[in-house]
Amino acid sequence: MPDLDVVVVGGGILGLASAYYIKSLHGELSVAVIERGRDVGQGNTARSVGGYRQGIFTSYVNRVLAETTIQHLREAEASGETSLNMREVGYLILLDDNRLKNVETVVETFLKEGKAILLNPETLSEKLHMRTDFTGDEEAMLMGLSNIKAGLFAPRCGFLDVEKVVNLYKKRCIDVGVELILGKRVEKLLLEPENPLGIPREPRAWQKVRVAGVVADGEVIKAGKVVVATGSWTPQLLDPLGVDCFIKAKKRQLFVISAEGELQRLLTNTWDGGRPMPMMFFPNGLYIVPRMSDKAFWVSLTDEFGRGFGLDDEPEPSYYLDNVYPPLVKYYPQFLNARPSSMWAGTYSMNYLDGNPLIFRFLNCLVVTGASGSGVMKSDAIGRIAEAALFGKEYAMLHGGVKFEVSRLGVENRRVDKEYFIL
Amino acid sequence: MPDLDVVVVGGGILGLASAYYIKSLHGELSVAVIERGRDVGQGNTARSVGGYRQGIFTSYVNRVLAETTIQHLREAEASGETSLNMREVGYLILLDDNRLKNVETVVETFLKEGKAILLNPETLSEKLHMRTDFTGDEEAMLMGLSNIKAGLFAPRCGFLDVEKVVNLYKKRCIDVGVELILGKRVEKLLLEPENPLGIPREPRAWQKVRVAGVVADGEVIKAGKVVVATGSWTPQLLDPLGVDCFIKAKKRQLFVISAEGELQRLLTNTWDGGRPMPMMFFPNGLYIVPRMSDKAFWVSLTDEFGRGFGLDDEPEPSYYLDNVYPPLVKYYPQFLNARPSSMWAGTYSMNYLDGNPLIFRFLNCLVVTGASGSGVMKSDAIGRIAEAALFGKEYAMLHGGVKFEVSRLGVENRRVDKEYFIL
Known part of the structure; x- marks a missing residue:
């Protein structure tokens, strides 16, 4: 007899959302989340920026996952169940000639669908006080910066308090009777023969096995x-x-820059009739998150080639100085001499195949991973799909009655578009 | 100035075939293969069974790669360029109810296309002296063996001397002027900025990079x-x-069983008017290769769940006793008390997504991997596709004038069927 009907390993946001939907749809089953931290949501979930976006994924599946999740969270807020402090400041994706060329088709689609608008360099410079023209700046040219030709502004995006999303699903888990086992580290999955023979060294390679x-x-x-x-x-x-x-x-690392003096003016700047400063994503991976409530900017740069894979999550002060600061001060000279007051790092579970989550079964297990840095904003949908996948359902019902074919996110018969906007 | 125009890291069969086609189509370029072994083809290539098959892959791409390669090797033999000792004994894939159900559709296709025929249990038992019926054998039932319902026999398959394929491409490489740098281990790829600035800690994350x-x-x-x-x-x-x-x-491990007495009679058995014993692949991963020239059987069992990933390539005598011998002696009681006279192991570069090779570019690099245990039989095609991919061609011309769209095996726009017959 098993101790539990379902064990969810990992109390990050995806484990919590999965456990919640499993238990709430199968109340008769005993369901537990095992988390090595002292509380749930304290691992990489807690290190997330908490950004969310609607509309501007190149993968249709990613769009559906994020939009239904955000809608769900909004309604949870509206119902009084939670307050997530959603700040819909918008995403502003800056495009130079090169990036513009690569994403031209999807940008057109976003514009046509009304998901985003295009800002010209004058607006960026005059209203958002950004430097867009590096003509004659030899240093910038040597750095490989090129002129910003446009800004793709998607208004239905922003950021929220990740901790509050964690608490929402934690509370829901507790309410429906999910057991939270904290401070316990799962070292391994236990492989056992389906029909034990009582011989040494089972399971033998010819035995049918299960994860016991x-x-x-x-x-x-x-x-x-x-x-x-x-x-x-x-x-x-x-x-x-x-x-x-x-x-x-x-x-992935994050650096906090306190906004004082000129930076404070930048942080509190408004545009387009009162809009706050948006989250900004530059062509070379630099991004800036204006955090009014913290009186700070969160800044970083997404590094690809040369950032080896691994679980190390120590923030590197030199990373800010070498890699974030030089382009930051070029685009926004207001950051001159700005140094981080704090910093942290975490790891993304990156799916380099297509940038969509992976939800697949093997034996009697379900694997939920590969959120590639956008797990929080897709958490509700992923939790529902995990429940459906675990119980062999063909479709999951996402928020708002959106039917989602579970096998799309599997391995066997995967059907997703490639995600080019991994921000 | 680079020391070389093209460096191929790895002198296994895929590195050799790639280097050969690169140099032979770009004679003006300096091309070298760097191999850590004392000679080429001494790594996992040398540990291969050397099986080859035509027709019976579920992936169309795999079929094309193998068929053009085998045809190429045949013609190289016919021209007197080489002798590969190709023994076309056929592949016999044994099917129980479960496997039959899983591969029903492809089996039908193979039969319709004349790639294979279906043998009934009586033929298997009478002509190939195999035990197919475990009714009443409680031990076999406990082991999870079920009755063999059919054998899918594909005659245009067999095995060849891998060493001779290696020598063919080695000689070709030398003939066209590929430099072979032996006994040198490549520790890492050197990432450098495209436009060095002469500052410390280059490349910075915002610099454009290349593999120098x-x-x-x-x-x-x-x-x-x-x-x-x-x-x-x-x-x-x-x-x-x-x-x-x-x-x-x-x-993956291989165990050599000398064929004496009853086993010798099995090894030299013929069927269907003089056919030698085929290579046999059983439902639970067990396989048997009859090696007339060595007076031996090569046997092993492909283990999936529980065989962790890793580069360890020590053969395990206990693996034979625990995992190979028990089902072996059930299907062929002639192996009673048979013990290996020698054994070896190597590692497959497994692509678990779809079981087809991966040939993709990043920066100024090309990656050729994922042959999933069938690299030798696809080597000529992979070498040609590698050349085309490295030079940005849309199509590769395979043996016999078969046009192959290079991007099919890439990551960005991959278009392959899943391979279910990874044997």
Whole structure:
């Protein structure tokens, strides 16, 4: 007899949302989340920027996941269930000639669908006080910066308090009776023969096997089904079983710049009849998040080539100085001499195939991973799809009655568009 | 100035075939293969079974790659260029109810296309002396063996001497002027800024980068283009750059059983008017290769769940006893008490997404990997596609004038069917 019907490994936002929908739709089953942290949502979920966007994914699937989730969260707010502090400041994606060329078709679609508008360099410069023209700036040219030709502004985007989303699903989990097992680290999944023979060294390679549970801090916890929702750590659990989860862990850092003097004026600047400053994403990976409530900017730069895969999550002060500051001060000279007052880092579970989440079964397990840095804004949809996938349903019903074919996010018969806007 | 125009990292069969086609189509370029072994083809290529098959892949792409390669090798033999000792004994894939159900549609296609015929249990038992019926054998039932319902026999398959294929491409490489740099281990790929600024810690994350060459045994070798053809070791070179190659290394073992007495009679048995014993693949992963010339059987069992990923390539005597022998002696009681006289192991570069090779560019590099255990039989086609991909051609011309769209095997716009017959 298993100790539990369903064990969800990992109490990040995706584990919580999955556990909630599993338990709420299968009240008769015992469901537990095992989390190594002292509380849920304290791993990479907590290090997230908390950005959310509607409309501006190149993958249709990503759009559906994010839009239904954001709509769900909005309605949870409207109903008084929670307050997520959603600040819909908009996403502003800056385009130079090169980026413009690469995303031309999708940009046209976004514009046609009314998901975004295009701002010209004059608006960017006059209203958002950004430097867009580097003509004659030899240093900028050597750095590879080129003139900003346009800004794609998507108003239905912004950021929210990740902690509050975590608390929403934590409370829901507790309310429906999900057990939260905290401070326990799952070391491995327990592979057992379906029909034990009582011989040494089982399971033998010719035996049919199942995942009988997990080993957590040396203790065996038996389970009928196991959901692996361990984000970047997923290969640590699945590699020893010989199951590929198709993700790599990539470090991402955030630096907090207190907004004083000229920076304070920039932070409180408004445009377009009272809009606050948007989240800004520059062509070379630099991004700026205006955090009015913290009187600060969060800044970073998404590095690709040369940032090796791995689970290290120490922030690097030199990373700010070497990599973030030089382009930052070019686009916004207001940041001259700005230094971070604090910083942190986490890892994304990156799916480099197509940038969409992966939700697939093997044996009696379900793997939920590959959110590629946009898990929070897709959490509600992913939780619902995880429930459907675990119980072999063909469709999941997302918020608002949107029917979603579960196999699209699987491996066997995966059907997703590639995501080019991994911001 | 680079030391070389093209460096191919890895002198396995795929590196050799790639280097050969690159140099033979671009005679003006300096091309070198860097191999850590004392000779080429001594890594996982040498540990291969050397099986080849025509027709019976579920992936159309895999069929094309194998068929054009085998045809090419046949003609190389016919022309007197080489002798590969191709023994077309046929592949016999044994089907129980479960496997039959899973592959029903493809089996029908193979039969319709004349790629294979179906043998009934009586033929298997009477002509091939195999046990197919385990009714009443409680031990077999406990082991999960079920009755063999049919055998899919594909005659245009067999095995060849891998060493001779290696020597063919080695000689060709030397003939066209590829430099073979042996006994040098490439430790890493050298990432450099496209436009160096002469500042510390370049490349910075905002700089455009290229792979300027490799570091081999501490020595920098600069190259205009780099081809990474390192099979299972590919993640070791690409992970530090933050480039996913979508493969996992999986250990595979082979055990040699000398054929004496009853086993000798089995080895020399003929059927269907003089056909030798075929290579046999059983439902639970067990396979048997009759090696007349060695007076031996090669046997093993392909283990999936529980065989963790990794580069360990030590053969395990206990693996034979625990995992190979028990089902082996059930299907063929002639193996009673048979013990291996020798054994070896290697690793497959497994692509678990779709089981087809991966040939894709990043920066000025080309990655050729993921052959998933069938690289030798696809080597000629892969070499030609690698050349085309490296030089940005849309199509590669395979043997016999078969036009192949290079992007099918890439990541960006991958178009392959899933391979279900990874044997």
